[in-house]
Amino acid sequence: MCFSVTQCRLWASLALLIVASPLAVGETTTGWLDWLAEPAPLEVTVDDAYLEMRTGPGRGYPVYHIVEKGELVTLLKKRTDWVKIQAKRGQQGWVYRKSLALTLGPDQQPVTLNADGRDQYEQRDWELGVAMGDFGGADSLTFYSGYRFATNLTAGFSVQQATSRVADSKLAYIRVQHQPWPHWRVSPFFELGAGVIQSKKRSALDQPLDTTSNSLLIATGINFYLGRRFNGRLEYNNHKILTSRDENEEVNEWKLGFNVFF
Amino acid sequence: MEIRFQRLFLSALCALGCTVAQAQDDTQRVLDKIVTPDMERRHIEEDQLDTEDFEIGAYYGFMSIEDFSGSWGWGLRGAYHINEDFFLEVNYGQHTAGISTLEIGGGLPALTDAERELSYYDLNLGYNLFPGEVFISDNLAFNSTFYLVGGAGNTTFADTQFFTYTLGAGYKIYLTDYFDLSVDVRDHVYERELLGFNKKWVNNLSTNIGVNVFF
Structure with a gap:
């Protein structure tokens, strides 16, 4: 299949590379195919008097096995606040994540736990949220997501739908939020956003009228820490809709919702 | 030398x-x-563990659409488990409405075929009320949970959008840690004003069976 010597060499070296690369990865543990390899098992030694293994990830599931002090267990995976472990003889079950603080890693140090509760609130990065409210007389529903890239600043986007008897609106914004006192339990915020609004006005007589306009957002409100990974959110939004008519439209919105942060 | x-x-x-x-x-x-x-x-940290807090699934079921008979339809579902009790849930589903009560009496068709398409989405907060185990036989038990959901969303029907409240309850059996079957009943409530019908709050009840996978 090769038409010249150079091409032949090229094919040969390519074939060699393809054949050789898995071998090379097999020999040395560091390689670009590393993520395909099974990671080393996370083995810890129980340092508490005993560890209770439940059949499921929750306090409502029954305890069915006990691991004694000094036994070696393998950590498999985590769901919410529960960790699935495998005991010496192969039994698998779920333990509460905080009990990992009473196990020792191969370096004889307790497993380092992530922050939780108020500490987690202090260290929050990502948030997802929903809110319901009144958008100039229409019922509105908003979905948020945000990333806190600096202590005081969060960038994110929101999508929103507002429905009333006379109009349906869909809004999407890119927004930046500033929290002057992010460590306060009740923390005020100021927000600016830019996006688009798509409105469909309807009445019994007229044909529906579709318009798409750019829109600017000024928002202010408070975030309040509710506990665990929840944050309440009460806010006032001022939407400036840049219409193609002579006058811009302005819509006021009040809404209440909650965020989950992680 | x-x-x-x-x-x-x-x-x-x-x-x-x-x-x-x-x-x-x-x-x-x-x-x-x-x-x-x-x-x-080496040192072990909690962060090294693989987390499985997201769930994705599909469901199939029957929805009775008030004044417009009922139909079978399907939907997609995504959920994020916040902790062992609470989860956030997003659903999207589609159904086709049947003949209305007005049309059964021999009246003219109230809606075109395209207008009979009903679709909805909702954002819900869910709560696992009764987690536990079900015993299929002496030696075979599966984890299960009874859950409640409530939230809001939007329904598109007769080419019109309706702000919709959702309330429901369901039962879920975990066949494995990450794969489960669910059965739930949900009520989709909205205020409707359509040609030929008085303005009123309508309840569209739906019953679905679904499969979900955690990842």
Whole structure:
């Protein structure tokens, strides 16, 4: 299949590379195919008097096995606040994540736990949220997501739908939020956003009228820490809709919702 | 001649030095093997664990659409488990409405075929009320949970959008840790004003069976 010597060499070296690369990865543990390899098992030694293994990830599931002090267990995976472990003889079950603080890693140090509760609130990065409210007389529903890239600043986007008897609106914004006192339990915020609004006005007589306009957002409100990974959110939004008519439209919105942060 | 001697002497010295260095190196390697146990002394952090908090699924079921008969339809579902009790849930589903009560009496068709398409989405907060186990036989038990959901969303019907409240309850059986079957009943409530019908709050009840996978 090769038409010249150079091409032949090229094919040969390519074939060699393809054949050789898995071998090379097999020999040395560091390689670009590393993520395909099974990671080393996370083995810890129980340092508490005993560890209770439940059949499921929750306090409502029954305890069915006990691991004694000094036994070696393998950590498999985590769901919410529960960790699935495998005991010496192969039994698998779920333990509460905080009990990992009473196990020792191969370096004889307790497993380092992530922050939780108020500490987690202090260290929050990502948030997802929903809110319901009144958008100039229409019922509105908003979905948020945000990333806190600096202590005081969060960038994110929101999508929103507002429905009333006379109009349906869909809004999407890119927004930046500033929290002057992010460590306060009740923390005020100021927000600016830019996006688009798509409105469909309807009445019994007229044909529906579709318009798409750019829109600017000024928002202010408070975030309040509710506990665990929840944050309440009460806010006032001022939407400036840049219409193609002579006058811009302005819509006021009040809404209440909650965020989950992680 | 002198230079030749010098070279010989120096090369001999060099060779000797190298051998000594090599020998020292070998000794060190052997000692390393004896002293260092063949065990990795690494530290374990919670972050190294694979998390499985998201769930994705599909469902199929029947929805009774008030005044417009009922139909079978399907939907997609995504959920994020916040903790063992609460989860956030997003649903999207589609159904086709049947003949209305007005049309059954021999009236003209109230809606075109395209207008009979009903679709909805909702954002809900869910709560696992009764987690537990079900015993299929003496030796076979599956984890299960009874859950409640409530939230809001939007319904598109007759080419019109309706702000919709959702309330429901369901039962879920985990066949494995990450795969489960669910059965739930949900009520979709909205205020409707359509040609030929008075303005009223309508309840569209739906019953679905679904499969979900955690990842």
